[in-house]
Structures are given as C-alpha cells and as structure tokens.
Amino acid sequence: MTLKTEPIIVNIGPQHPSTHGVFRLRILFDGEVIHDVEPVFGYLHRGSEKLAEERTYTQIVTLTDRLDYLAAMSNNLSYCLSVEKLMGIEAPERAKYIRTIMAELMRISSHLMGLGFFLQDLGAFATPLMYMFREREKIMDLFEMASGARITYTYMRPGGVNDDLPPEFMPALRKFADEMPGYIDEYERLLRENEILITRTKGVGVLPRDLAINGSLSGPALRASGVPWDLRKADPYEVYSRVQFDLPVGQIGDNYDRFLVRLEEMRQSLRIVRQCMQQMPAGPFRADLPMLLRPPKGDAYAHVEGPKGELGFYLVSDGSISPYRCAIRAPSFINLSLLKEMLVGWKIADMITIVGSLDFNMGEVDR
Amino acid sequence: MAVSALATGCQPPGFFDGQNLWHEWVVNFFPRIGDSICRGMGGHADGGPPNWLIYLVLGFLGSLIVVNIAALGVPFVVLLERKLLGRFQNRIGPNRVGPFGLLQPVADALKLMTKEDITPAAADKIVFALAPLAFAIPIILMFAPIPWADHASLANLDIGILWVIAVTTAAEAGIFMAGWSSNNKYSLFGAMRAVALLVSYEIPLVLSLLGVVLLAGTLNLSEIVLDQRFAPNILWQPLGFFVFIIAVSAELNRAPFDQLEAESELVSGFHTEYSGMKWAMVQLGEYAALIGFSAIIATLFLSGWKGPLWIPGYIWLVTKMAFILCAFIWVRATIPRMRIDQIMAFGWKFLLPLSIINIFATAAEVIAFPDALPYWLIPINIAFAGACVVGMAKLLGFQPKTRKIVIPGRPVIGDDTPGRIVPLMRGGN
Numbered sequence: 192m193t194l195k196t197e198p199i200i201v202n203i204g205p206q207h208p209s210t211h212g213v214f215r216l217r218i219l220f221d222g223e224v225i226h227d228v229e230p231v232f233g234y235l236h237r238g239s240e241k242l243a244e245e246r247t248y249t250q251i252v253t254l255t256d257r258l259d260y261l262a263a264m265s266n267n268l269s270y271c272l273s274v275e276k277l278m279g280i281e282a283p284e285r286a287k288y289i290r291t292i293m294a295e296l297m298r299i300s301s302h303l304m305g306l307g308f309f310l311q312d313l314g315a316f317a318t319p320l321m322y323m324f325r326e327r328e329k330i331m332d333l334f335e336m337a338s339g340a341r342i343t344y345t346y347m348r349p350g351g352v353n354d355d356l357p358p359e360f361m362p363a364l365r366k367f368a369d370e371m372p373g374y375i376d377e378y379e380r381l382l383r384e385n386e387i388l389i390t391r392t393k394g395v396g397v398l399p400r401d402l403a404i405n406g407s408l409s410g411p412a413l414r415a416s417g418v419p420w421d422l423r424k425a426d427p428y429e430v431y432s433r434v435q436f437d438l439p440v441g442q443i444g445d446n447y448d449r450f451l452v453r454l455e456e457m458r459q460s461l462r463i464v465r466q467c468m469q470q471m472p473a474g475p476f477r478a479d480l481p482m483l484l485r486p487p488k489g490d491a492y493a494h495v496e497g498p499k500g501e502l503g504f505y506l507v508s509d510g511s512i513s514p515y516r517c518a519i520r521a522p523s524f525i526n527l528s529l530l531k532e533m534l535v536g537w538k539i540a541d542m543i544t545i546v547g548s549l550d551f552n553m554g555e556v557d558r
Numbered sequence: 559m560a561v562s563a564l565a566t567g568c569q570p571p572g573f574f575d576g577q578n579l580w581h582e583w584v585v586n587f588f589p590r591i592g593d594s595i596c597r598g599m600g601g602h603a604d605g606g607p608p609n610w611l612i613y614l615v616l617g618f619l620g621s622l623i624v625v626n627i628a629a630l631g632v633p634f635v636v637l638l639e640r641k642l643l644g645r646f647q648n649r650i651g652p653n654r655v656g657p658f659g660l661l662q663p664v665a666d667a668l669k670l671m672t673k674e675d676i677t678p679a680a681a682d683k684i685v686f687a688l689a690p691l692a693f694a695i696p697i698i699l700m701f702a703p704i705p706w707a708d709h710a711s712l713a714n715l716d717i718g719i720l721w722v723i724a725v726t727t728a729a730e731a732g733i734f735m736a737g738w739s740s741n742n743k744y745s746l747f748g749a750m751r752a753v754a755l756l757v758s759y760e761i762p763l764v765l766s767l768l769g770v771v772l773l774a775g776t777l778n779l780s781e782i783v784l785d786q787r788f789a790p791n792i793l794w795q796p797l798g799f800f801v802f803i804i805a806v807s808a809e810l811n812r813a814p815f816d817q818l819e820a821e822s823e824l825v826s827g828f829h830t831e832y833s834g835m836k837w838a839m840v841q842l843g844e845y846a847a848l849i850g851f852s853a854i855i856a857t858l859f860l861s862g863w864k865g866p867l868w869i870p871g872y873i874w875l876v877t878k879m880a881f882i883l884c885a886f887i888w889v890r891a892t893i894p895r896m897r898i899d900q901i902m903a904f905g906w907k908f909l910l911p912l913s914i915i916n917i918f919a920t921a922a923e924v925i926a927f928p929d930a931l932p933y934w935l936i937p938i939n940i941a942f943a944g945a946c947v948v949g950m951a952k953l954l955g956f957q958p959k960t961r962k963i964v965i966p967g968r969p970v971i972g973d974d975t976p977g978r979i980v981p982l983m984r985g986g987n
Contacts, residue, residue, distance in 0.1 A: 201743045209822040223747070223898065312822045314895025316813060321647035387814055387894045539747065540897045543823050 198226055205234045209312045209543050212553025216530075216546075223538045228531045232524075235557040243517035248274050248349055248484040251517065255504075256343035259523065259555040261304050264290075264297035264334070265497040267347035272428060273493035273504035274349035277486040280478055286351035288471040291429045292364070293337070293346065294495065295460040295467075299371070300330040301498030302411075302453045302460075305550035309450065310382065312547035313391055319382065326374050329367050336360045349484060351477030361468065368465050375457055383451070392446035396533050396545035403444060406529040409522050410500025412549055415452045416444030422496040434466040449548040483512050499523050499550060519558060523551035587870065588710035592616055620712045624701045632845040633663030639887050646891035667838070675834035678741060685739035690832065690839035693732025696725040697843045700850045705780040707863045707871030718779035719771065722854055723764055726809065729843065730756045733818065736840065737828035748827025751898055752818045755808060758905045759815075763805035765913035769798035769920040770858050773931070779854075783862035790861035793936045797916040797943035799859045801909050806851050808905065811844065813890040817898050852882035907954055915946055 198221045204210035213234035219227035239258060243251045255266040268290050275281060282290070304327065307320035331341045336357050338346035346353050382388055398408070403416035413420055419438045423431040439455035441448025486508040494503035500522025507516040526549050534542050595616060599607055637652065637659065644651025652659035677683055703718035705711040715721050730752060737749020771777060773794060774785040782791075792799045808815040819827035829840045856862055856878035863871030896904065919942065923931060 199743060208825060310894065314813065314816070314822055315893065316643070316821075316890055318647045318891050321649060325648055385894065387896055390900055391894060391897060538897060538899070540823050540895070 196221070203542070205231075209308075209547065211308060211547070211551060212556075214546075214551075214553055214556070216542075218534075218539075218542070220539065223540075225534050225537055225539070225542055228534045230527060230530055233557055235553045237558065239558045240517050240519060244513060244515065247512045248486070248514070249482075251514070252348065253343070253345050256345055257554060258519065258521065258558060259301075259497070259499065259502075259552040260342055261552055262297050262301040262498045263342065263344050264293040264346060265301075265495060265502060267344065268294050268429075269493060269495040269497065269502045270504045271347045271349050272495065273491055273506050274484065274486065276493045277489065277491035277506050277508055278349070278484065279487075280350055280480070282351045282478055283475045284472050285355075285474045286476050286478075287429045288467050289337075289352050289356060289476065290347060291431065291434075292464050292467045292471075293334070293352075294429075295463045296330050296333060298460045298498045299457045300327045301550075302457050303327045303330075305411075305498070306378070306450065306453050309446075309544065309547040309550065310388075312543045313388065315388075319378065322374075322378070322381075326371065329370075333360065333363055333367060336363065348477060350480045351475070353477075355476040364464070364468065368461055368468070371461055372458065375454060379454060383454075389447065391540075391544060392450060392548075394443075395446045395541050396537065396548060398444040398529065398533055400444065402529060402532060406525075406532075408500065408526050408529065410497065410526065411449060411452045411456060412500065412526050414438060415441035415448035417441055422494055422501055426494070428493070428495060430467065430470070431463075433470065434463050436460075436463050446544055446548040449550075453550070485510060485512055494520065497522055499552065499555070500526055521555040521558060523553075523555040524558075527551055527556065587872070588707055592620075595619070617712075624712045625698055628698050628701050628846040628849060629842060631849050632842050633667060635845050635849055635883060636666070636841070637662050638883065639890075642884060642887045643891050646888065670835060670838040673834040675836060676831075678831050680741040681831065682739035682741065685735050686831075687836070689732050689736035689739060690836045690843070691732070692735055693729050694839045694843035694846065696728040696732070697847045697850060699725040700847070701853075703779050704850070704853045704857060705783055705862060705871075706875055709780075710863075710872065711780055714778065714780055716776070716778050718782075719767055719777045719858075722779075722850075723760075723767075726847065726850075727756075727760060729847070732843070733828050736832070740828075740831040742831050744824045744826075744830045745828050748818045748824050748830070752811075752828060755815065755817055755898070755901060755905075758902055759805045759808035759909075762801050762905060762909035762913045763809060765910070765917060766798045766801035766805060767858065768913075769795045769916050772917070772920045772924050779857055779862075783857055783864060786861035786864065788930075789933070789936065790859060792859040794931055794939060795859065795916070795920065796940045797912060797919070797946055799855075800943060800947060801913045801916065802859070803855065804909060805905075806855065807886065807889065808901070810847050810851060810886070812848070812886055814893040814896050815901055816890075816895060817901060822895075848883065848886065849879065852879040852886070855882050908950055912946055912950055 198219050201218050201220055202215060203218055204215035205213040210216075215231040215234065217229040217231060218225055237257070239254050243254055246254065252267055252270060255270045256263040258266045271282075271290075303323040307323035310319040311317060334344055334346070335341050337360060338344040338353065340346075398412065398416045400417045403413050404418060408416070409420070417440055419440045421438050422428070423436075424438060436459045439452050439459065441452050486506075488508055488510045490505065490507040492503055492505040494501050496502075501520060502522055503520035505516075505518040505520070506514045509515040530546070530549075533545050537545065596612055599612055599615065640662070641651040641659065652662040655661040655665045677686055700722050702713040703711055703715040703721055705714075733752040733756070734749045737745040737747075737752065740746075770782060770791050773791065774782040776782060776785070807813075811818045817827075818824075819829065824830070829837060832840055853875065856875055860878045860882075862878075863875045865871075865874035919939075923935060923939075927935075
C-alpha cells in the first residue's frame, strides 16, 4: 500500500516572527522539505524613487534614511557621493573622514543586527540579539551626538556633513573603539564553536562562487562565497585608499561562512575607524554650496560598499532643483535573487536561517 | 490499593504519640493535617464514619492542595523564567506590576481571562476545545505520586514511575489534537514534529530511569527516595541522569528541543491558533509539566525531600526543584535550536545507546554488590559516564570543527593605534 501524499503551500510572512520585515515567501513543502519558492515583495513599497523626483537634492537625503533603516548613514553617503559626482564637486577632507567613520560605524551596527537576528532565527532565544543590541546602543549614542537622531540621521549633505562633530564625540568614539574588540571576542567565544550552531550552519545554504557572481550578489554574502570583491578596495571612494584593512573571505559560502565573515568585518571596520581617527584633519566640514542645488544636465552613478552590499544611486539631472530620475541599486533586493537556488531542498528550519544569513532589509528591498 | 490523599497521614492511633514537639508538626506537616482531619472526623473510633468516607474527604482535600500547587506554581515559574531570561539577556525583565514585578502573574492571569477566545472558522471545533484539556489534565495527574515529604504523597502508588510516564505520554495526544484541529499549517507542522520527537524521546527517557529502578528495586517514588540513604542517585547514576535530563527537556519542549513551537520557524507551533483561556490551559500544561518533571528529577536523582540538614522535606524538595528549573531556564537562554532531523538523530543514535549502556552497567553493579553499592564506585561511575558520553560523541562525530576565515593578501592583523597591544583572537593566515 502506498501512502498518498500531497505537497502543501505555506505562506511564510508577511506576518511571521522571522521574516525580517514584511517579506513573504510562498513555499511548496513536501513534508518539511522545500520544493519551490516564490518570494513576494512590495509590502513596504513607499515609492522612494518616485518621491525623489519631487524633492530638492537636499531633501532627498531624508528619503535615503528610510531605505535600509539599519544602515541610514551608508545610504546618505551613497546618495551624497552621487550628487557630488553629478555636480563635479568634492567634499572637504575633514568631511570625508567623518563620513568614513560614520559609514564604518554603521557597518558595525548593521552587522550586529544582522548577526543578532540570524542567531535569533537559529533559535538562540534572543540572548545574542540582546547582547548585540547593547553594543549597537553605543553606536547609536555616537550618532546621536553627531546628528541628534538615533535611526534616521540625515547627517550627510551633498558636499559634506550637516554639522561638525561635537567635542565629546572623539573621546566617546575612542572609548568605543577600545571596548568593541573585547565584545566581538566575547561573541566569538560564545558562538563560534557552539556545537549546535555549527551543526545548524555548516554546509547549509551553500552558495557556490560562480553562482554568487552570476547572481550579481555583493557584500558579505558574496565575500563569504570566496570572492574578494569590495568596493572599498575595488573602487575606493572617500578615504578608503588611505587606510589599511583586510577583506575577510569565506571558503565555501555556507551560513557559517557568512556568519564568520560578518564577525571579521566588524573588526576590520574598527581598524578603519581607528586609522581615520588618527588621520583626521581639522578644517571645514562642508563645501560652500548654495541652498538649492542645481546640478548641470547629465547623469551620474556613485556606489559605496554598504553593510549589505553594493549600494548605488543613479541620478539623472535636467538642470532643475530636483532630479529627473533617481534609481537605487539596493543590495538587499539583488542579494535575494538567488533565494530559490539556495532554498530548494532544505528544510523549513534551514530556510529561516538561510534567509536570515543573507541579512536583507525590507525597507531597501521594497524601497 | 486504597491508599490515597494524605491517607498515609491517617495513621493508626499512637503513631505520633509522645512526639508533640513543634518541629515535629513542621516536619510532618502534611501527615499531621491528614491525621488531625481523620481524628476530627472521628476516625479509628467506634461509631465513627466509615473509612471510605474519610479517604474520600482526605483525597479531595489532598487533590485540592496538589492541583493548586501545580496551577498556582505555573504563573510564578513563568515569572521566574521571564525574570531570569531578562537577567541572562542583559535586561531587567518584568518589574512594573507590584514590587519587583511580583504581581505580574496576577496581571497575566487577568489578561488571559478577559481576552477574547477565538476559534478559527475552519477549525474542528470540538477537538479544538478539548485539546487544551487533553493536554493539561494528564500533566496535572502526574503530580499524584510525588512525595513532597515523608508520608506526604497524594497517592503512594507502587507503580509511581510508570504512572508518571504513562500520564505524561498521554498528554502528547492533546498536542496532536491541538495541531490537527486548528486547521493551520504551522500548527500541523508542530503537531507532526511533536509526534515524531516526543515518541522518539520517550524511549531514552524510560530506559534511563531503569537504572534508578534497578538500584531501588521498586517503582514506588517514596521508596526510591528512602532508598537514597547515603548518597543521591545522581552519584550512582550520572549517565542515567545525563540522558534523563536531556530526554526530559525534549519531553517538555524546552530549548534546544523546542521544535514543536519553534518561534522563529513555526510562529508558535501547535498552539498558534489558541488564545484566551484555551491558550492559558496550554501554557498551564507546559509549565506544570516543567514543575512536575523537576520534582521527578529531584525525587529520582537528588534524593527528593531528604536533605542533610534538619529542614522540612517539602522545603528541600522545592529548593531542589528551583535549582532544576533555573537550569532549564539557563539552557533556554543559551542554546540555539536544533533541526528536527538532527534532534531525531541525536535521540536515536546518541541517547538511546547511552541509556542501554547505563542499564547494563547498573545491572552489573547490582549483581556484583547485591547488598549496597560501595562508595568507591561513585568516582568510577562518574568517570565511566564521562567516558561513555565523550566516546559516543567522538564515534558519531559530534565535534566542533570551526573554520578559519581567509584574508587574502597581507597577513597582518594588528592594532594600528601605536602604544597599545590588543590581543587578537583570530584565525587567518
């Protein structure tokens, strides 16, 4: 006698404890094994690109905050670089250093959240997440000193930053840079050799090098697959050509590699921050620009290595006070393009961890 | 067997005579109460009420006490868990309601009672309503044979252990009923996992208990406690304790075996669709099982109500239970969840052989020393248990193998700030 079985379709999300926002996956399950995956996007679509056509160049900075709300500074930076390229100007030296420090702190903060939620998805009941919130809090305090806000900073401007660093910022940053390596070591001691974590992540969700390149992945997910590609090295912007840092690269591209690469990148970011603190010159923090920017006709694309991958802004100017078109290359969205290849064949528990290890943000995916 | 309900406390005349010291009242609190009620009703006297009536009254009162220990203990265990989890997770935990949040259980209970009780339209309504009862009631039955102190078990069953195993296994039917009748795919996943996981872990659970039974020569929980005269069973049975406590955490759906309700995967598994008092019943069942099994662990392996100091037995038992509860909460706060196939492999390939080894080793010891096990066997047993666990882990390849992160190019890593040396824990070439 054969038992009649039937695959079932389950909607994971948009309301589910571990969908990282409002992400929805329609999954065809045979028992617990995934047979087919169909991601459904758009629950958080706010039309940021279209809204940008109605805003002045300075106002658009506020829209970029709300793309990847866990990495608002990186979004600001990418947009401002794009406008500066469009106008053919450059930010003053001090502003460049400030922006680099902010972008690297943002990377640490975003990776903390990425790792914390990844471990939460593994079923470590909020403990690592809470520990990582503790350190993120310190970074948010730093950002609050500089910008006055804790999530949506709107700190950078085309041509520099909004305001100079307050006097208490540098001591606090130095203290943070001294403390943070100990915390990263703590995570590593707690988690790196945990038997359950290893059995759950090793060899799970392997993304081969060729496939990762073909899927145009970027960021830690790409580097975990063994591709040493980082825009900070490949196309240095700001002051990245003047600081020394290494690119951690994974070996086979499974969950464990993505976990380790993020841990290591936080250390490298701290190195960059320390070097920037030493090299930072005095001087103006913003280029002298008119209140309303009117870039010449033309287009420009600038990209940065955001915490989640290559984050780019493509701006087309028609000479008016707002862009004719603003297109965003959102790394979270493009990193999800290989979801089906990564998920099919794994179980429901692995599905959650693989999705978690990609560390995407729906604010950026849906824009 | 008509022994029931503190009825062990309804002692023949003269049992307590000549010991009217106050501490005797404290120590033998439960038997004394039973005895007083018995005498108050005129038991053991000519023309008094028949014995069955005395047993009925005492049984009813005893059940009332024990059910309330289970039902009122649950909210406070939940509070303890939330407080401790908060501390483990670097936060404070509930502290708004009452001093130190002590009234949080009251607020929780009131909230649950006033909450809307939703039954999904597509649910199998009768089964859906019955499932929480089918889950919670057997678990409360589990409290019957637990000896809270000397002569103070609700039912001094000769088959105590068997009773506990039987009723807790029956509770699994409630889990499957809940998962199936909810007509929710997450619930169904949880229920299917429950059937696979709980049934698998019953086997090492029962087999690891057999060592204790072999040592004591009885299934009666009170006698097992009395048998641990010189040292608690954990010293004679370290391997059995190890297997038992792991199997129990699987039985209780505790981390890292909380597959049935795996929050990050199945929302909350088999009780996803429950709300209001039905949900409260499910919670009651889960946490009552946690309390009950800590009492069982304390009874079987930590010599139950017996303690070295002169402290009433029930206080000893509750203290030991509190330690076990804290250990369970600690594990929950620390360890990630395993995948369902990994859990099954762990149960069948690791725990089951270990429990069988334990039975044979214990049997050999009992045959070799029929009177009493000598004390020099304790270190040997502990070493044997450690060797078995490590050996089995090596055999199955449970070994942490970390991986190094490659850093192409310059093999440097150091601190760029002059004058400071930061120790680096890194692999890297």
